[in-house]
Amino acid sequence: MIKQILTSFAWFRVLRAVCILVPVLVFGWLLNQYFAFGGRLVTHYSFAKDLRDQEQIISDLQPAGRVSSPEADLDSGVQYRRWRLEPIYFDVFMPRLYEKATVSLTYSNPSQKFISLGLRKGNPEIANTFDFQPLENKIIDHSKWSLLYDQANDISFLQEDNDFKSVQDFFNNVPRDKKVGVFNVNFHPPIILPDYAPQPGRLVINSTLRGRHVFYTYIKDEDLDLHFTWQDINRGFGADPVNVEIMHNDQLVKNVSLADDGQVTPSGLTSQPTDFRLQEADLPEGVYTIIFNITDDVFIRSIDTAQHLFVAENTLFLAAGEDYKQQIPDLDLAQTQVFSDALRLRAQTTHDTGLQVIDINGQSLILQTLGAPQAWNSPFFDITESAAAAAGLARPDITTITVPKNDVQLFANGFYAFTPDSYFNPRRNIVELTPDTPAVDLDYLLFSHYTPPGKRGKWLTTTASFDIRADHLQEGGRTLNFILSAPGLDLVDDDILIRDVTVTLEKKPFSFSKLKDFFARL
Amino acid sequence: MTTTRLSAKIEWQKTVHLAFVATVIFYLVCLVSEQFIPGFVSFYFPLHWVLWVVVIFALLDGILHWGVFKNRMKKF
Numbered sequence: 001m002i003k004q005i006l007t008s009f010a011w012f013r014v015l016r017a018v019c020i021l022v023p024v025l026v027f028g029w030l031l032n033q034y035f036a037f038g039g040r041l042v043t044h045y046s047f048a049k050d051l052r053d054q055e056q057i058i059s060d061l062q063p064a065g066r067v068s069s070p071e072a073d074l075d076s077g078v079q080y081r082r083w084r085l086e087p088i089y090f091d092v093f094m095p096r097l098y099e100k101a102t103v104s105l106t107y108s109n110p111s112q113k114f115i116s117l118g119l120r121k122g123n124p125e126i127a128n129t130f131d132f133q134p135l136e137n138k139i140i141d142h143s144k145w146s147l148l149y150d151q152a153n154d155i156s157f158l159q160e161d162n163d164f165k166s167v168q169d170f171f172n173n174v175p176r177d178k179k180v181g182v183f184n185v186n187f188h189p190p191i192i193l194p195d196y197a198p199q200p201g202r203l204v205i206n207s208t209l210r211g212r213h214v215f216y217t218y219i220k221d222e223d224l225d226l227h228f229t230w231q232d233i234n235r236g237f238g239a240d241p242v243n244v245e246i247m248h249n250d251q252l253v254k255n256v257s258l259a260d261d262g263q264v265t266p267s268g269l270t271s272q273p274t275d276f277r278l279q280e281a282d283l284p285e286g287v288y289t290i291i292f293n294i295t296d297d298v299f300i301r302s303i304d305t306a307q308h309l310f311v312a313e314n315t316l317f318l319a320a321g322e323d324y325k326q327q328i329p330d331l332d333l334a335q336t337q338v339f340s341d342a343l344r345l346r347a348q349t350t351h352d353t354g355l356q357v358i359d360i361n362g363q364s365l366i367l368q369t370l371g372a373p374q375a376w377n378s379p380f381f382d383i384t385e386s387a388a389a390a391a392g393l394a395r396p397d398i399t400t401i402t403v404p405k406n407d408v409q410l411f412a413n414g415f416y417a418f419t420p421d422s423y424f425n426p427r428r429n430i431v432e433l434t435p436d437t438p439a440v441d442l443d444y445l446l447f448s449h450y451t452p453p454g455k456r457g458k459w460l461t462t463t464a465s466f467d468i469r470a471d472h473l474q475e476g477g478r479t480l481n482f483i484l485s486a487p488g489l490d491l492v493d494d495d496i497l498i499r500d501v502t503v504t505l506e507k508k509p510f511s512f513s514k515l516k517d518f519f520a521r522l
Numbered sequence: 523m524t525t526t527r528l529s530a531k532i533e534w535q536k537t538v539h540l541a542f543v544a545t546v547i548f549y550l551v552c553l554v555s556e557q558f559i560p561g562f563v564s565f566y567f568p569l570h571w572v573l574w575v576v577v578i579f580a581l582l583d584g585i586l587h588w589g590v591f592k593n594r595m596k597k598f
Binding site: 012014016019020022025026028030033034052053055056057093095 | 532534536537540541544545547548550551555559561562563564565566568
């Protein structure tokens with residue numbers, strides 16, 4: 001039988017056809033992967049390719065110290081990587097330009113409350129900014145409250161008691177005395193401080209701050225008057241213009257752009273102190289946001305304002321450290337004291353001279369490793385106000401943070417004031433849900449564009465979609481940089497196990513009319 | 523050797539030679555594509571895998587043509 005097959009001449013024709021067809025088909029498949037004639041390219045992160053150091057469309061998960069090498073489950077043989085510290089990054093190389101990227105992640109997460117995926121936008125040398133999409137929020141997933149859904153705006157609303165009949169009903173009557181948790185939704189109802197009155201005198205902040213900062217102030221029957229001084233230390237490549245935006249109720253009130261000092265190379269030459277006075281009259285009462293869009297080369301040396309309520313949001317980079325003294329000789333290295341409402345704080349330094357012990361309400365936060373954020377948790381972090389009151393404990397409203405040597409970045413979900421009197425909470429009863437949000441007695445929960453992950457055994461699968469814009473394109477215009485973030489991962493015992501990353505890239509499918517247009521243009 | 527066996531051997535020689543030539547062409551096309559479009563092939567499989575297939579077919583082709591080669595060497 002075998003002899004017959006081997007000597008049958010008809011079989012040779014088939015074999016020869018196969019010899020030609022296989023390479024042709026494989027090459028056709030490669031062409032389709034490159035051009036994606038159907039408009040879709042689906043690609044998986046491969047552990048096997050990773051182990052043999054082969055390039056793939058989805059890059060290795062980086063940095064290596066934060067995520068383990070591929071491991072295999074002994075029972076099922078399922079391969080995964082252990083995500084230990086956050087954030088981690090991966091790149092997606094697009095063979096062609098695509099319009100939409102959908103990332104699907106299969107993972108196991110026993111205890112981390114929040115996971116999100118971000119797509120980098122803009123030049124990373126200027127700022128590390130990402131468009132974030134939530135992947136998992138255990139507070140929402142575990143909620144037993146009744147749900148209202150506004151389909152037109154894709155906004156969901158959870159309430160314990162049925163106080164509102166629709167999401168719109170809630171928007172029309174936002175209660176000021178109830179706490180509203182918000183997640184992944186831009187919800188900034190106008191805040192009015194009934195007891196506010198302008199005060200004479202000026203608030204002077206002499207703490208040197210480095211890079212982008214966001215401040216909040218309150219204005220009523222007074223002019224906005226902000227005088228600030230800055231210097232450019234020219235340590236990095238590129239121009240360092242200073243851009244200041246004033247926002248009110250999510251509307252741009254004023255935008256000021258000030259040119260770079262002309263040094264675009266990392267010369268280390270420090271510019272002379274430059275000042276600018278920003279004044280705006282006849283502003284309606286309310287909270288105003290002042291955003292300094294500046295690179296890390298720009299140091300804000302001082303802020304002098306007529307506003308007496310003035311706080312910085314979330315991130316504060318206290319820069320008056322020994323490392324910069326050579327470039328800015330008149331830098332005052334005295335300790336800095338700030339006052340914050342945060343009950344969880346992270347601090348990090350990147351210079352030996354910034355290693356120190358930070359005092360937070362009498363507790364020590366020791367910085368002994370460069371570039372690794374160290375966390376401080378208030379004993380009240382996991383205790384809600386009502387639970388603290390029931391136990392006869394008083395949860396402090398303000399925490400005093402003393403930073404002896406500066407050169408420290410502080411990260412929190414909260415606000416920092418430079419004097420106790422200038423502190424105010426510009427959000428009032430609106431609580432942004434982040435991993436750094438302490439336990440809070442919420443009355444309502446508002447969220448959008450979030451679908452809880454699907455569950456299969458211990459594995460969860462969730463997706464996030466991004467419309468790709470020009471500012472998302474990195475490194476030659478074909479690469480997307482993604483960030484996977486699970487803040488506080490270092491504070492929980494369990495690692496997150498990543499089993500699969502699948503990226504679906506979409507664009508308009510191939511059409512002959514497009515081809516005709518292409519040749520017509522030649 | 524019978525005529526049928528001889529004919530079958532010739533068919534095998536032709537088929538393996540065709541496979542060798544086809545993989546060489548495929549390898550060269552992949553190599554050039556990879557030069558112009560980095561990742562065109564290497565994102566999906568390493569190019570040296572194709573080279574190994576070429577080597578295997580080259581060896582088979584050599585073995586099947588060994589008699590022909592030997593005869594020519596004798597004449598030479």
